[in-house]
Amino acid sequence: MNYKQFHQRLKKINDISNACSVLSWDAETYMPPKSHKLRGQQVGTLSSLAHEMLTNRKFGDEIQKLLEDETLSENERKNVEIIYNQYLKAKKIPSKFVEEIAALTTEAHPAWVKAKAASDFSVFAPYLKKVASMTKQKAELLGYDNHPYDALIDGYDRGMTCKKVEEVFEKFLPGLKNILQKVQGKPAARVDFLEDRAYPVDTQMQLSKMLSAAIGFDYTRGRLDTAAHPFSTSFHPDDVRMTTRLDEYKLFDGIGSTLHESGHSMHSQGLLTEYYGLPQGEYTNLSTAESQSRIWENNIGRSRAFVSWMYPILRATFPVQFSDVSEDECYAGLNIVKPDFIRVEADELTYHMHIVLRFEAEKAMITGELEVDDLPDFWNAKMKEYLGVDVPNDTKGCLQDVHWAHGSMGYFPTYSFGTMYAAQYDAAMRKEMDVDTLAAMGNFTPMKKWLNKNIHEAGDLYGSSELCKKVTGEGLNPNYLLRYLEAKFL
Amino acid sequence: MNYKQFHQRLKKINDISNACSVLSWDAETYMPPKSHKLRGQQVGTLSSLAHEMLTNRKFGDEIQKLLEDETLSENERKNVEIIYNQYLKAKKIPSKFVEEIAALTTEAHPAWVKAKAASDFSVFAPYLKKVASMTKQKAELLGYDNHPYDALIDGYDRGMTCKKVEEVFEKFLPGLKNILQKVQGKPAARVDFLEDRAYPVDTQMQLSKMLSAAIGFDYTRGRLDTAAHPFSTSFHPDDVRMTTRLDEYKLFDGIGSTLHESGHSMHSQGLLTEYYGLPQGEYTNLSTAESQSRIWENNIGRSRAFVSWMYPILRATFPVQFSDVSEDECYAGLNIVKPDFIRVEADELTYHMHIVLRFEAEKAMITGELEVDDLPDFWNAKMKEYLGVDVPNDTKGCLQDVHWAHGSMGYFPTYSFGTMYAAQYDAAMRKEMDVDTLAAMGNFTPMKKWLNKNIHEAGDLYGSSELCKKVTGEGLNPNYLLRYLEAKFL
Numbered sequence: 001m002n003y004k005q006f007h008q009r010l011k012k013i014n015d016i017s018n019a020c021s022v023l024s025w026d027a028e029t030y031m032p033p034k035s036h037k038l039r040g041q042q043v044g045t046l047s048s049l050a051h052e053m054l055t056n057r058k059f060g061d062e063i064q065k066l067l068e069d070e071t072l073s074e075n076e077r078k079n080v081e082i083i084y085n086q087y088l089k090a091k092k093i094p095s096k097f098v099e100e101i102a103a104l105t106t107e108a109h110p111a112w113v114k115a116k117a118a119s120d121f122s123v124f125a126p127y128l129k130k131v132a133s134m135t136k137q138k139a140e141l142l143g144y145d146n147h148p149y150d151a152l153i154d155g156y157d158r159g160m161t162c163k164k165v166e167e168v169f170e171k172f173l174p175g176l177k178n179i180l181q182k183v184q185g186k187p188a189a190r191v192d193f194l195e196d197r198a199y200p201v202d203t204q205m206q207l208s209k210m211l212s213a214a215i216g217f218d219y220t221r222g223r224l225d226t227a228a229h230p231f232s233t234s235f236h237p238d239d240v241r242m243t244t245r246l247d248e249y250k251l252f253d254g255i256g257s258t259l260h261e262s263g264h265s266m267h268s269q270g271l272l273t274e275y276y277g278l279p280q281g282e283y284t285n286l287s288t289a290e291s292q293s294r295i296w297e298n299n300i301g302r303s304r305a306f307v308s309w310m311y312p313i314l315r316a317t318f319p320v321q322f323s324d325v326s327e328d329e330c331y332a333g334l335n336i337v338k339p340d341f342i343r344v345e346a347d348e349l350t351y352h353m354h355i356v357l358r359f360e361a362e363k364a365m366i367t368g369e370l371e372v373d374d375l376p377d378f379w380n381a382k383m384k385e386y387l388g389v390d391v392p393n394d395t396k397g398c399l400q401d402v403h404w405a406h407g408s409m410g411y412f413p414t415y416s417f418g419t420m421y422a423a424q425y426d427a428a429m430r431k432e433m434d435v436d437t438l439a440a441m442g443n444f445t446p447m448k449k450w451l452n453k454n455i456h457e458a459g460d461l462y463g464s465s466e467l468c469k470k471v472t473g474e475g476l477n478p479n480y481l482l483r484y485l486e487a488k489f490l
Numbered sequence: 491m492n493y494k495q496f497h498q499r500l501k502k503i504n505d506i507s508n509a510c511s512v513l514s515w516d517a518e519t520y521m522p523p524k525s526h527k528l529r530g531q532q533v534g535t536l537s538s539l540a541h542e543m544l545t546n547r548k549f550g551d552e553i554q555k556l557l558e559d560e561t562l563s564e565n566e567r568k569n570v571e572i573i574y575n576q577y578l579k580a581k582k583i584p585s586k587f588v589e590e591i592a593a594l595t596t597e598a599h600p601a602w603v604k605a606k607a608a609s610d611f612s613v614f615a616p617y618l619k620k621v622a623s624m625t626k627q628k629a630e631l632l633g634y635d636n637h638p639y640d641a642l643i644d645g646y647d648r649g650m651t652c653k654k655v656e657e658v659f660e661k662f663l664p665g666l667k668n669i670l671q672k673v674q675g676k677p678a679a680r681v682d683f684l685e686d687r688a689y690p691v692d693t694q695m696q697l698s699k700m701l702s703a704a705i706g707f708d709y710t711r712g713r714l715d716t717a718a719h720p721f722s723t724s725f726h727p728d729d730v731r732m733t734t735r736l737d738e739y740k741l742f743d744g745i746g747s748t749l750h751e752s753g754h755s756m757h758s759q760g761l762l763t764e765y766y767g768l769p770q771g772e773y774t775n776l777s778t779a780e781s782q783s784r785i786w787e788n789n790i791g792r793s794r795a796f797v798s799w800m801y802p803i804l805r806a807t808f809p810v811q812f813s814d815v816s817e818d819e820c821y822a823g824l825n826i827v828k829p830d831f832i833r834v835e836a837d838e839l840t841y842h843m844h845i846v847l848r849f850e851a852e853k854a855m856i857t858g859e860l861e862v863d864d865l866p867d868f869w870n871a872k873m874k875e876y877l878g879v880d881v882p883n884d885t886k887g888c889l890q891d892v893h894w895a896h897g898s899m900g901y902f903p904t905y906s907f908g909t910m911y912a913a914q915y916d917a918a919m920r921k922e923m924d925v926d927t928l929a930a931m932g933n934f935t936p937m938k939k940w941l942n943k944n945i946h947e948a949g950d951l952y953g954s955s956e957l958c959k960k961v962t963g964e965g966l967n968p969n970y971l972l973r974y975l976e977a978k979f980l
Contacts, residue, residue: 015535019509022532026512030520034710035729038766042512042725045505049539220524235532239525276528 001062003069003076009059010083010277016050018235025241028227044102051098055090063087075280078461082279089155092141101138104130105407112405119395121376128404129372132365135409139366149363152410157287157417159463162363165413168420169356172478176485180337180349183489189332190325194252197321201226201246207317208244208258211310215296216448217242217262218269229402230257232293234268236276241265251318252334253345256297263296264289266448270456280459286411287464290418291425292455298348298419299426299484300447305436307331337489339387341396349485351419353386358401358412366409421468423481425455428472491552493559493566499549500573500767506540508725515731518717534592541588545580553577565770568951572769579645582631591628594620595897602895609885611866618894619862622855625899629856639853642900647777647907649953652853655903658910659846662968666975670827670839673979679822680815684742687811691716691736697807698734698748701800705786706938707732707752708759719892720747722783724758726766731755741808742824743835746787753786754779756938760946770949776901777954780908781915782945788838788909789916789974790937795926797821827979829877831886839975841909843876848891848902856899911958913971915945918962 001009020043027039053059063084066072072080108127115124139148142155149162209224217224227243234240242261246254267289275281283289300306311327322330337347343354361378364370370378379398380391391397403411429435433446454471461467465475491499513533521529543549553574556562562570598617605614629638632645639652699714707714717733724730732751736744757779765771773779790796801817812820827837833844851868854860860868869888870881881887893901919925923936944961951957955965 011531012535015532016539019513019532019536022516023509023512026516030713030715032709032711032713032729035726038726038728038763041501042505042509045502046509049506219522221522223520223522225520236525236528238528239522273528 001066003066003072003080006063006066006080006083007278009053012277013050013053014277014282016046016053020046020050021233022235025233025235028229028231029225029241029243040106051090051095054087055095060084060087060091075461079275079278079280082460089142092143093138094141097134097138097141101134101407104134105405108407109402109405112399112402116395116399119393119399121394121399124399124405125372125375128365128375131404131407131409132372135407136366147363148366149410152362152366153413154410156411156414157285157464159465160287160413160417165359165417168417168476168478169359172352172416172420172482173356175479175482176349176352179482179485179489180339180353183337183349184339189336190329191333191336193321193325193329194333195249198248199251199254199318199321201248203317204246204251204254207313208246208254210313211255212242212258212262212265214442215259215262215300215444216266221269222265224258224261230261232261232264232268234265234271237269237271237273237281240268256301256334259301260293260297263293266296266451267292267456270448270452271459272457275459278459280461283460285460285464285467286414287417287421288455288467290414291421291464292418292451294419294422295426295451299422300435300439300444302334302348302488303436303439304331305439307334308440309442335488339389341383341389341391342400348419349489350387352416355412355416357382357386361398362409362412417464417476420476420478420481421464423484424468424472424477425451426484427480428454491556493556493562493570496553496556496570496573497768499543502767503540503543504767504772506536506543510536510540511723511725515723515725518719518721519715519731519733530596538585541580541585544577545585550574550577550581565951569765569768569770572950579632582633583628584631587624587628587631591624591897594624595895598897599892599895602889602892606885606889609883609889611884611889614889614895615862615865618855618865621894621897621899622862625897626856637853638856639900642852642856643903644900646901646904647775647954649955650777650903650907655849655907658907658966658968659849662842662906662910662972663846665969665972666839666842669972669975669979670829673827673839674829679826680819681823681826683811683815683819684823685739688738689741689744689808689811691738693807694736694741694744697803698736698744700803701745702732702748702752702755704932705749705752705790705934706756711759712755714748714751720751722751722754722758724755724761727759727761727763727771730758746791746824749791750783750787753783756786756941757782757946760938760942761949762947765949768949770951773950775950775954775957776904777907777911778945778957780904781911781954782908782941784909784912785916785941789912790925790929790934792824792838793926793929794821795929797824798930799932825978829879831873831879831881832890834890838909839979840877842906845902845906847872847876851888852899852902907954907966910966910968910971911954913974914958914962914964914967915941916974917970918944 023039023043023046027036031039063080066080067077067084104127108124108131111127112124115121135152136148139151142151144150145161147162153160153162153165205226209219212224213219221238222240222242225241225243226246228245230242230244232240232242242265244254244258244261267283271281271283273281307330308327311330314330315322335347337349339350340346343351346354357379360382361370361375364378365372365375375398376394383389383391383397403409426435429447429450432450435447438444438446455467458467458470462470469475510533513529513536517526517529553570556570557567557574594617598614598621601617602614605611625642626638629641632641634640635651637652643650643652643655695716699709702714703709711728712730712732715731715733716736718735720732720734722730722732732755734744734748734751757773761771761773763771797817797820801820804820805812825837827839829840830836833841836844847869850872851860851865854868855862855865865888866884873879873881873887893899916925919937919940922940925937928934928936945957948957948960952960959965
């Protein structure tokens with residue numbers, strides 16, 4: 001197998017997993033209500049097929065041989081190495097174990113839905129116990145140096161370890177808490193126009209399309225639809241689909257969600273099609289991925305400059321609802337800080353406390369330091385400690401996120417890291433262009449191109465910190481986010 | 491391999507081809523404009539995969555062995571036999587030939603689009619020559635007893651032959667021409683409300699959904715969307731998608747198209763899920779398939795009784811446009827007979843002359859009796875002879891259909907045969923229930939259930955004529971259609 005054949009083979013595997021993605025996108029958008037069962041089966045068939053092709057021993061042997069090919073360029077070798085490591089990792093997990101996890105998730109998800117609806121943790125607890133113990137097993141199968149959590153987070157952010165996560169948070173949290181404390185003394189922003197006025201969702205959809213197109217999402221190679229949970233998915237850089245959630249009484253949540261998903265989707269559209277199938281033409285690193293959504297949602301999308309561009313658009317789109325709202329009030333409304341129970345509704349400051357809590361809970365559940373049955377108490381005590389709020393019930397507490405019901409542990413820290421990278425990339429970009437002046441004029445092309453060139457076109461060749469070092473001159477450094485938050489909120 | 495494993499294997503193959511269908515449906519409905527290239531590649535990967543799985547020699551050997559299993563029930567044996575024959579047929583076509591046909595089609599389709607737009611047959615002629623010669627080669631590879639056309643039509647209507655088609659048309663055409671002649675002396679129907687009044691497409695879409703739901707299409711297991719060319723596709727009996735084409739100035743075309751596709755889709759929804767993957771749970775026979783669309787579009791949908799039910803709905807839906815239209819005028823408008831150039835817009839009488847013309851052209855091109863360059867003259871002369879019309883240009887003549895550009899020859903006769911079967915099934919159904927009284931009340935459930943039980947639940951176990959004999963007591967007999975047309979039009 002030469003490099004071209006290697007690439008050809010990966011293209012085929014990717015065609016199959018991307019077909020899965022089409023089926024999943026369809027399931028979340030247009031699929032009829034009673035078609036779920038068969039769709040699960042069809043996606044199952046395709047994903048096992050892709051998995052079989054990737055873990056095929058003959059293929060593995062050929063990749064290993066290809067590594068010895070001295071004519072490979074540096075990037076080609078990197079591509080081969082990454083796939084070989086994926087192959088080795090996948091081989092460590094017996095297919096029987098994969099099936100067991102899939103079966104568990106199939107049961108755990110509806111149990112979680114039921115538990116959340118009834119705010120009854122005991123319904124979900126038995127499944128969460130199994131998820132924690134199987135996740136631990138998975139970590140053992142994959143192997144790790146210091147902490148089982150290493151093996152998990154590495155799957156979402158290649159090269160990341162538990163220790164590094166702890167170090168970053170240790171550096172970040174005192175500063176964050178300090179800002180939070182100071183902000184809470186400030187007068188509250190005006191909220192009546194956000195909470196009591198209706199913004200028809202059809203008009204919000206038009207606005208969402210306009211804003212996403214303005215910042216650079218290419219509608220000839222993608223679409224925006226609505227779904228219960230906003231997400232982005234890509235079948236190829238030339239076909240990227242995103243969804244948003246629009247609520248008549250949550251205008252700014254809808255805008256935030258659209259800008260967030262646009263950031264992800266512009267990342268996907270910015271990958272180079274010539275590398276389709278190769279790591280260089282994909283991304284799996286969720287911290288880098290999250291940096292691309294957060295930079296548009298927060299660093300640019302909630303900036304004073306962006307608001308000065310968007311404010312007249314909002315007034316024109318909603319002339320009645322915005323008749324008595326000033327630009328300042330609009331900006332303040334986009335940047336309200338308020339400790340609350342729900343992670344996905346959290347502001348730029350309190351958000352990270354939610355992540356720390358989950359990181360601590362996951363670590364403790366996996367090592368057994370925390371019994372699953374004690375999770376609600378643990379959760380509520382931490383919420384009180386970190387954010388000073390009393391969690392009223394488990395629906396608004398430890399049952400709020402779907403991740404564990406999907407069998408995913410080790411994922412949450414990438415949300416904070418992505419936000420940190422976003423601030424770091426934002427700072428680097430501002431050295432090269434006047435982002436505020438450009439944003440105020442509605443000229444987002446230079447920023448999009450900068451991200452294309454520096455982040456997107458690298459695909460998955462580098463780990464998140466490695467890429468950051470390449471682009472900004474230093475690896476992950478939470479001080480950029482602290483400085484950004486201080487500048488905005490203090 | 492036992493029967494259960496055989497079924498399991500077919501399920502997987504079907505999961506893959508159904509995933510292809512999802513990708514193709516998406517391409518016709520929601521895919522962004524610039525995503526076509528990659529989608530072609532992804533569909534190509536999946537369909538070769540399904541083809542490889544079906545033509546796998548080991549699988550073939552195992553099927554052959556399974557045929558010797560004496561514990562198989564009669565239906566199980568039939569399922570195995572049908573798949574074994576599919577396997578043997580597929581093995582006769584070298585994969586290189588499949589790729590060549592696919593490559594030819596990839597070039598022929600855009601050439602046809604261009605030729606049709608410019609009404610310039612010479613642009614398409616070189617491709618049509620290749621299509622004709624490769625189709626001839628395909629027939630030789632597959633083998634046939636009497637005429638190469640046998641091998642082609644067998645692929646669309648198992649067991650059908652060129653001779654049988656000729657015999658049926660010989661029996662049918664004199665009667666049809668006789669009716670046509672008599673009808674043309676009759677006074678013309680009122681058309682102003684159909685041609686000069688606008689019917690907003692959004693409202694037409696609501697009406698389409700209402701009508702299709704009324705006759706029995708299940709919207710919890712299917713959807714209706716709009717597309718440039720109406721079609722039905724199924725990913726499983728629990729997920730059936732249809733599309734319709736709505737034009738502001740063609741209300742009745744839209745209704746006809748929706749009822750037609752609903753008939754196809756109710757066929758798909760009526761297949762038994764327990765046989766998913768097996769011939770018994772699918773259908774490939776296009777004549778039977780067409781009988782299910784035509785029976786709802788024509789025999790029921792254009793009947794006096796249906797109009798008496800639909801008329802008040804139309805008046806309520808379009809109160810202004812229908813303010814001066816009587817029920818009689820509505821019925822007459824749905825049943826206008828007018829010889830014209832375009833097959834897909836043809837009425838119930840002239841339609842079959844279009845089919846005969848194509849059947850004759852295909853036969854003659856394959857045997858070489860007709861040079862492709864002479865097709866336009868052949869076509870126009872036949873149109874003059876059969877329908878008395880002068881074809882103004884090739885766009886409205888021999889370039890109107892997409893089939894040949896897709897490499898499909900041998901397909902057209904199933905359109906007429908389906909219509910004949912529809913009349914035959916309609917007659918059989920009317921022996922068991924008072925279809926007119928039920929339709930006039932808007933109670934379509936008994937008809938739907940009759941079709942479910944007699945046609946849909948048989949899947950693909952029987953050839954079209956064999957099934958017809960099982961259900962009505964005799965094989966294909968065009969006299970039923972003649973009697974139906976006489977009763978309606980004379």
